[in-house]
Amino acid sequence: MTEKKQVLDVQIILKGREKDRFLKIKRFVGLSDVEALRLMINEYFEKKLAGEEAQDKPCKR
Template structure:
């Protein structure tokens, strides 16, 4: 399967506490794009919790 077909589109609505936390992360990291925030969260979680298992 080509890389173009390996795309995961995500549309996400955040409300309440989760929205607040997301925006705090966005501000703290100095990011302006919400997509970059989500990528950051995924990568940081992976490195902290799953990277050792993936090796």
């Protein structure tokens, strides 16, 4: 049996400063909207959340 990939369909509307920042990042790295959003999500996760997850897990000895 094959496992279906779960999909999260997202539609966002950016205005003002957030729109300008998103477009600037997108142009700077030369990515599509989806690729730029993935990059930002992964960067945020690695910088902010990955450390918290590591602290929550008990150490194996």
